Amino acid sequence: MSQATTERRGRFGRSRKQEGPRASLKQLLPYVFEHRGVLAVVVVLSILGALASLAQPLIVGQIITRVEKNDPLGALVWVLVALVIVASVLSGYQHYLLQRTGTAVVYSSRRKLIARILHLPISEFDARRTGDLVSRVGTDTTLLYAVLTQGLADSIGNSLIFLGALIAMAIIDPILLALILIVIGASIAVVGALSGRIRKATRDQQEKVGELASGVERAVGAVRTIRASGASGREETAITGIAEETYGVGVRIAKVSALIVPVAAIALQVSLLVVLGVGGYRVASGAITVASLVTFVMFLFMLVAPLGSFFGAITSVNQALGALGRIQEVLDLPTETQDDAAIAAAVTDPAPMPAEHAPAIEFRDVRFRYPAAVVAARVKAESEAEALLESAHVPLASSDSPFAEPPAEGDVLRGVSFSVPRGARVALVGPSGAGKSTTLALIERFYDPTGGAILVDGTDARALDRDDLRARLGYVEQDAPTLAGTIADNLRLASPDATDAECERVLREVNLGDVLDRSALGLDAPVGEAGVMLSGGERQRLAIARALLAAPPILLLDESTSSLDGLNEQRMRDAIDAVASGRTLVVIAHRLSTVVDSDVIVVMDHGRVIGQGTHSELVESTPLYRDLARHQLLV
Structure with a gap:
C-alpha cells in the first residue's frame, strides 16, 4: 500500500473494513x-x-398455415x-x-430520511460525517428509482409472457422445450x-461516495484555512484518492454487470x-410443421427476451x-425524542420545589461522559485538523475543533452542583x-446527564417536553452558524412571525444597524454561504440578535463576545444589559472583564466546580480564579 493511500485512509477512510447492515427485499417492498x-x-x-404479445x-402461425393451404387470410x-x-x-x-x-x-425515501436526520440525537451528528449523511439523501x-423503472417495470408483464410462452412451447413441442x-x-x-x-459492490461504492x-x-468548508496553509495540493491528492x-x-460493478448482461444474449443464440x-430435423421427419416451428421460434424470442430483462432486474x-x-x-436510528416517555x-x-420558589436552573451532582462513538469522532477530527496544519506550523486552536468543547474519554462533568x-x-x-460548553449542552438537552439531575424551574429537565424546554431557552453557541439566505431568514429562525420592525430593533440593539444601512435590500440582504459576507463579529452579533428576538426567559450565551473588538464588546454588553431585565442569563466567558459584574461566578476546572461567588469573593477564595484575573490584569 502506498504512503499516499495510507495517509488518505488515515484522514478520510476507515482503519479497517466494516460491514454495514444489508437490506433485504422485504425492506424494499x-x-x-x-x-x-x-x-x-x-x-x-x-x-x-402480455396477452396481446x-x-x-x-396469429402468425395461423397466417402461415393459411398461406400453405392457399386459404384467404381474411x-x-x-x-x-x-x-x-x-x-x-x-x-x-x-x-x-x-x-x-x-x-x-x-421522493418518499428522501422525505423519510430528511425527517429522520433532522430529528436524530446530537450525538449522531457528532459521531458522523455531514457529507456522508447528505450522500445518503x-x-x-x-x-x-431503478427498482421500478428497470426492475418492476418489466418483471410483471415479462413474467406473464415468460409463463405463457413456456406453456405454448410445451404444447407445440415438449422435446425442443426441454x-x-x-x-x-x-x-x-x-x-x-x-x-x-x-449488492456488496454497490454498498461499497455508496460508502465511498459518502466518504468523497x-x-x-x-475541504470546501475550510477552504480559506487550506489556502492560507498551502495545503491545497495535499487536499486535492487526498480527495482525488477517494474518487479513485x-x-x-464502480469498475468492479461494471465487470460483474458485464458478465451478467451477455448471459441472456448467449442463452438466446444457443437456444x-x-x-x-x-427443429429443422423434426420438420424434415414430419414431427412438427413449418408453421409450428416458426411459432415456436417466435415464442422462443418471447421467452428469452424477458429472461434478459429479468437478469437486468436482478442487477438493478x-x-x-x-x-x-x-x-x-x-x-x-432512534430519534431524539423516541425514548423521552420512558x-x-x-x-x-x-426534592421537588414549587416553580415560583425554585431556581431557574439547578445542577444536582451532575455527571456526564460522551458516548464512545462521539469520542472516536473527536479523535479522528483532531487528527485530520493536525495533519492539515502541521506542515504550515499553524497551531491548532480550540475553535478549530468541530465540538465547542471536545469530548474526552471518561467523565467530562464530575459531580457538578450549582444553581442559577x-x-x-x-x-x-x-x-x-473544564466542561463549560458541555454544561450548556446539557441544559439544552442535546445530551442527558449520565448521573445526577438538572432542574429547570424546579422540574427535572428530562421530565419536560423538549420543545417546551427549549422554548424557555435562548442559546447562542460559541461558533454560532449563520445560515445561507438573508438577514431576515436568520433572525426569524426561532421567531417566524416576527415583524420587520422587530427584526430591525434587535439588530440595532446589538449594533448591527450598519449591516442594514449598507445594502438597499435591508433585511433581505443575503449573508452568503455560512455568512461569508459578514465579519466574524457580525455573525456572532446576528446570532445574539436571533436569540433576543425570540425573547426567552433564560439566555445561554457561550463566548458570545469572543469575536468582538473592545468598542463593540461594550456595546454588546450594553445591549445584553438592556434585555437582561426580568431574564436569567448564563454566560460563558474567557474574558473575565465581561463577567466581573455577574451576580454569581461559577469557576470550573476538569469537570468540577471549584468555586462560586462574586468576583471579589473568588479573588480571595479560589486560586485558579485569582490566577485568571491576574493574567487579565483584573487584580
Missing part, C-alpha cells in the same frame, strides 16, 4: 406498496400487454397489426406510470452466482441454434438493496476543557 393503486393499474396493463405468434393481418399497436401503446403508458412511481419512491435514494430449459437453467445459475457480488462527499464538504477508490469500486438444428434490485442498507441504517417516567425528583437564581446573571469561567 414497503417503498413499492406505498403506490399500490398505481401498481394495480400497471399489473392490469401488463396482463393486457402472446397472441401474435399464434382479417388476420389486421388483427395482427392491431395486436402490435395495442401492445406498444400499453407498454408506453405502463412505462410512464412506472417512471412516475419511481420518482415518487425516491441524494445519491443512495436515487438507486431506488433442450431450451437446459440452456436457460445454466444461464440462471450463472446470474445467481454473480448477483450477490453486485465528506471529504469535499470538509470510488472509481475502482436459437438448438431450435434451428433440432441488488444495486438498490445495497443502497437501501445505508438508507435503513439511518431510518433505524426517560420521563423513570425520573425521580428527590431567577433573574440573575451567572457566569461560568475556567480553562478550556
Whole structure:
C-alpha cells in the first residue's frame, strides 16, 4: 500500500473494513406498496400487454398455415397489426406510470430520511460525517428509482409472457422445450452466482461516495484555512484518492454487470441454434410443421427476451438493496425524542420545589461522559485538523475543533452542583476543557446527564417536553452558524412571525444597524454561504440578535463576545444589559472583564466546580480564579 493511500485512509477512510447492515427485499417492498393503486393499474396493463404479445405468434402461425393451404387470410393481418399497436401503446403508458412511481419512491425515501436526520440525537451528528449523511439523501435514494423503472417495470408483464410462452412451447413441442430449459437453467445459475457480488459492490461504492462527499464538504468548508496553509495540493491528492477508490469500486460493478448482461444474449443464440438444428430435423421427419416451428421460434424470442430483462432486474434490485442498507441504517436510528416517555417516567425528583420558589436552573451532582462513538469522532477530527496544519506550523486552536468543547474519554462533568437564581446573571469561567460548553449542552438537552439531575424551574429537565424546554431557552453557541439566505431568514429562525420592525430593533440593539444601512435590500440582504459576507463579529452579533428576538426567559450565551473588538464588546454588553431585565442569563466567558459584574461566578476546572461567588469573593477564595484575573490584569 502506498504512503499516499495510507495517509488518505488515515484522514478520510476507515482503519479497517466494516460491514454495514444489508437490506433485504422485504425492506424494499414497503417503498413499492406505498403506490399500490398505481401498481394495480400497471399489473392490469401488463396482463393486457402480455396477452396481446402472446397472441401474435399464434396469429402468425395461423397466417402461415393459411398461406400453405392457399386459404384467404381474411382479417388476420389486421388483427395482427392491431395486436402490435395495442401492445406498444400499453407498454408506453405502463412505462410512464412506472417512471412516475419511481420518482415518487425516491421522493418518499428522501422525505423519510430528511425527517429522520433532522430529528436524530446530537450525538449522531457528532459521531458522523455531514457529507456522508447528505450522500445518503441524494445519491443512495436515487438507486431506488431503478427498482421500478428497470426492475418492476418489466418483471410483471415479462413474467406473464415468460409463463405463457413456456406453456405454448410445451404444447407445440415438449422435446425442443426441454433442450431450451437446459440452456436457460445454466444461464440462471450463472446470474445467481454473480448477483450477490453486485449488492456488496454497490454498498461499497455508496460508502465511498459518502466518504468523497465528506471529504469535499470538509475541504470546501475550510477552504480559506487550506489556502492560507498551502495545503491545497495535499487536499486535492487526498480527495482525488477517494474518487479513485470510488472509481475502482464502480469498475468492479461494471465487470460483474458485464458478465451478467451477455448471459441472456448467449442463452438466446444457443437456444436459437438448438431450435434451428433440432427443429429443422423434426420438420424434415414430419414431427412438427413449418408453421409450428416458426411459432415456436417466435415464442422462443418471447421467452428469452424477458429472461434478459429479468437478469437486468436482478442487477438493478441488488444495486438498490445495497443502497437501501445505508438508507435503513439511518431510518433505524432512534430519534431524539423516541425514548423521552420512558426517560420521563423513570425520573425521580428527590426534592421537588414549587416553580415560583425554585431556581431557574439547578445542577444536582451532575455527571456526564460522551458516548464512545462521539469520542472516536473527536479523535479522528483532531487528527485530520493536525495533519492539515502541521506542515504550515499553524497551531491548532480550540475553535478549530468541530465540538465547542471536545469530548474526552471518561467523565467530562464530575459531580457538578450549582444553581442559577431567577433573574440573575451567572457566569461560568475556567480553562478550556473544564466542561463549560458541555454544561450548556446539557441544559439544552442535546445530551442527558449520565448521573445526577438538572432542574429547570424546579422540574427535572428530562421530565419536560423538549420543545417546551427549549422554548424557555435562548442559546447562542460559541461558533454560532449563520445560515445561507438573508438577514431576515436568520433572525426569524426561532421567531417566524416576527415583524420587520422587530427584526430591525434587535439588530440595532446589538449594533448591527450598519449591516442594514449598507445594502438597499435591508433585511433581505443575503449573508452568503455560512455568512461569508459578514465579519466574524457580525455573525456572532446576528446570532445574539436571533436569540433576543425570540425573547426567552433564560439566555445561554457561550463566548458570545469572543469575536468582538473592545468598542463593540461594550456595546454588546450594553445591549445584553438592556434585555437582561426580568431574564436569567448564563454566560460563558474567557474574558473575565465581561463577567466581573455577574451576580454569581461559577469557576470550573476538569469537570468540577471549584468555586462560586462574586468576583471579589473568588479573588480571595479560589486560586485558579485569582490566577485568571491576574493574567487579565483584573487584580
